[in-house]
Structure formats: structure tokens, C-alpha cells
Amino acid sequence: MKVIAINGNFPGQPINVTTNDNLHVNVFNELDEDLLITWSGVQLKRNAWSDGVLGTNCPIPPKWNWTYKFEVKDQIGSFYYFPSLNFQKASGGFGPFVINNKDYIPVPFAQPEKDIFILIGDWYTQNHTALRSTLDSGKALGIPDGVLINGKGPFQYNSTLVPGGIEHTQIDVEPGKTYRVRVHNVGISTTLNFRIQNHNLLLVETEGRYTIQTNYSNFDIHAGQSYSFLVSTDQNASTDYYIVASARFLNQSLSQKVTGVAVLHYSNSKGPATGPLPPPPDDTYYRDFSINQARSVRLVTHDVYLASLSHGLPFNLHYALKYSSISLSYIEKIVSFC
Template sequence: MGFTWHFGAVVLVLALVALVNAEDPYRFFDWNVTYGDIYPLGVRQRGILINGQFPGPEIYSVTNDNLIINVHNSLPEPFLITWSGVQQRRNSYQDGVYGTTCPIPPGKNFTYTLQMKDQIGSFYYFPSLAFHKAADWYKYDHKTLQTILDRGHRLPFPNAVLINGRGGNDTSFTVEQGKTYRLRISNVGLQNSLNFRIQGHQMKLVEVEGTHTVQTTYDSLDIHVGQSYSVLITADQAPQDYYIVTSTRFTSQVLTSTAVLHYSNSARQVSGPIPGGPTTQTGWSLSQARSIRTNLTASWT
């Protein structure tokens, strides 16, 4: 659970004829990509930062926005960003995948021009070269992982799962009693499916990979590599702290990471056993996937 790119959709009612010809808005971003020290597991590691941030900056946008993102590569090696799930209409060279986009050389820049046309929901971006995306989190440097693969070996089992770039109960989300919140969840890992759940709370699924769904309620959700979901949760439980849990699926060893759902009027810190979830039950996951597919509706156009 890492980089997240957020988009919403709006319906525009044009009251004045003059507005019909108005140009869609432009939003400008200037990003500098560097190496820097990060501590997601409590030990110093070399990570890739954007404007000094890990995870990278969030982009909030509405449909038809033109995004102008100028990326400066200050790494000593070529670099590319890909925009997972974003439709590149007549401009595939903006996609940021090697073969359709040339890498950004060290010390150079490239300006991505994207338009969020008729798309809603949550997407994420990530580096697409040289194993820069090392996100099922390891204590190894990404260069070490790349060398393992180049020598024909499988990747080792990850050391941890991160939530918003942190592991081990280091992240907290504050909510107010009685309010409903939208959570945007992406599995930005390399190889493992994840199960996501919130102690004592149900999640109403409202969007999958940029498409609205008929709203269905779940106690936990399997999120496979590359998937993004939006869920609604209501802070309707006793005012205390609750575990937010994500754990690996279909692995002999289960990795679990937690965060905290903190009620602003909380009377008690999080405590007790971490709520369990499915582990190797393939049928459970298939049943959930079928329930989501049959509920998919057409996206807005």
C-alpha cells in the first residue's frame, strides 16, 4: 500500500451558453526525483523521493483536467513514471512504459501531459524502469533485488507490508463520530495479493479501478496487485481506536501490517488481538471477485 493517485468525477451543468466553449482547466506540477534516506521499517534505506517525499505527492483532479507534470530526473540513471489505469488517448508516448516512452536521462526532464477524460476513481503512479518499484517492502536495496532477478533467481519473501509508506502501526487516521469517509486503497506491491480490513467496521465498495459499482458491503476485501478500490466507512462504533489491517494472501508465511483508525473523541487506545482475515482460501477470493464483477456498471461518459 503505497503511492496513491486520486481522481474524482463531476457532472457539470452549464447554465450559460458562453461556458460551453471554455477551455478545460490546466494544473501544473514540477517534480524533482532524487535518492534519499527513508525509514519505513525503522532502519535506514535508500529510497526514491519526489520533491523530498516518500510516498510521492498526491494529485487531486476532476474529469477533463489537463495535468502538466514536469519531471526532473536527478538520479544517476534513466528514470520513467507510468500512470497506472489512466487512459492515454492518442498520446501513448505519455504512458511512461519503456517501449512507448523514452527514459528520462540523468540530469534531464520530461513533461507529461495527461487529460483525465471521463475517468473517475483512484489510480496510482510508479517508476517503471530498473526495479525502482520495489514495494512489497524489502530491507534490501532495489539494486540488490534487480541483481537477484538478473541472475535468474526468484525474489525472496518480502520483509513487510507497508500502509502509506510505513509499517507496524505507525500510521493513524482520525475520524469524527458519525461521519462517513471515503478510503482509496491501492495494492502497489510486486507480487502478493493483500487483504484489507478495519476492526469493527464494514466497508461499502463504491468504485473499482475507475468504474462505479453497485454499492456492496464487505467485512474485508482482497486487493490484488495493481488494483485500486474506493470504499465508504462510517464512524458509527464506540469512540475508541481500531486496527486497520492488511495482510498477504496465498502465502505460506503471512505478513501483516497495521495502522490505527482513531476516533477524535476516543476513550481507549487500540488493544487486543489483531482481527484475522482469509489466508489461503482461494474460493473465498473467487467468490468475492465474482460479486464485484457482477455489480460493475458503466463508467460516466
């Protein structure tokens, strides 16, 4: 099937900016239908006409372009962009969107070796046009055909039903380092459990807010959510290690089908990943696992954030203004027609 690529890339390349930067993003629509790109979680303060959703933006017609202009004001964190019209997200068009702290503002953990972007999501072999027609007819989409990790996969759970030679994403790392792994569920409906074989996930941030640092062996990420984990490459490099994203709330036979696999490759690895995939949560008799795991995430408050730093100011300063004290010089009415 065809995918929606950004500058020839699927997924699209990261947009990597610093808080309070001003962005100009020029989008050329090479599709045969209207397009809008939205920046999920980016606040766009006082600039809703660049948020890329129908109602505040006119669609970009085929073969036209539009430049989004906005400031990432007083924000940090892990987000992603995607097309907001016509169910196009089901065919791609998404990529990471990262807002970094300014250099002189410290973060509440040691500087990682580098960022690693992992985009996980359910995937259907039908394109977004066919899927949209199914929904418009009142029918459900059914179980996804697989899960992709950074546009590759899925897992060959059955050599008869799934062909061999499937290419998987390889994440290259050095031993003895710590990496910031930014994980985004870019799927359309499926909750995915994310895990890395024999490695802990230290949760540190979600969508612009630092969290109380907590270790997890696996983590449920619902559609549309983004999380940052610190992952230490502290394991024996006798083999590579599996990175797994599998569907939740399905029976075992179906969840095997809806599973994506990537490979964590140490530079001194002596062989490919081996053994069974790390298992998902066994919550057959504990249906509240996912809910309680989400409740275990605690955001860092202003006071806790300051206490965790030896110096510096918080990343986000707010100033209070009384609108009643501002004199209006004139009022202008603007009418926009699409």
C-alpha cells in the same frame, strides 16, 4: 534502506484532478539512473507518448527533467502513478492519482466527508537494485520482509525478531461521518487482505468504474489493483482501531511476518487500539475464497447508473464517428530517436 520519494514525500502526494482536465506534470530525475513515471489505468487517449513506459517514451536521464502533457478524458476513479523502469517501484516513487467527477455530475452515493488515501504494499529491506540483481540471476525474491501502509509499519508480530518503537500511520477521523477510503496495492507481487477492525467496507468503485454497492468485512486486493470503499465511523470511541493489510496464500506463521498495521483514530478516542488484530479469511479448506470474492464485484452498467440518479447525465459520454467520412488533408511521418 533508501527510498524513492516524490518532492520529499514517501509515498508521493496525491494528484487530484477532474475529468477532462489537461495536466502538465514536470518530472525531475534526481536518481543516478534513468526514470519514467507511468499512470496506471489512465487511458491517455490519442496520447501514448505520455504513458511513461519504455517503447513509447524515452527514459529521463539522471539530472534531467521531462514534462508529461495529457488530458484525463472521459474518466473518473482511483488510480496511482509509479516508476516503470529498473524495478524502481520496489523502492517507492508511487502515489495516488484521483480523477473526480465534474461538480454538476452526481455520483451514486452521498457525498463523503472526505477522501482517505491508503497505499499498501509488500516491502523488502533490500533496495530495488539488489532485488533486480536477484531476479536477473534467475532466483526468486522470496517472502517479503513486511508490509507497509502509507510508507510505515510493519506489525511487531514478535518482540524478539521485530524491534519496538515502529511508527505506524495514523488516520484521523470524526465520529458519525462517512469517508471514501481509496486503497491501492502498490506492491510488486503480493496479494494483501485489507480490513479495518470492527468496521464494514462498502465497495463503491474500482479503477474508474462504479460497482454495485456491497459490504465486506475484509477484501483481497491484488498487486496493482485499486478500490474505493465507503467507511462509516459509527463505532464506540473507547479505543482506536487497527487497519490491517496482510499477505495471502501463506501459512499462518509466515503471514504474521508479512503484515502491515495502521491506526484509525477517532477524534474523541479514549485510548490506543487494543486486542488481537482482526483475523484474515479462514480459507484453509476453502481455497476459492479470493476468486469468488473477486467474482462478487459487479460493475454498474449504464442503465443502472442512470436509474440510481434522480437527475443528471452519466459521467462518461461517448460519441461515434465514422473515420471513413473524414477527409485526410495530408499525411506526415514522424520518426523519433532515443
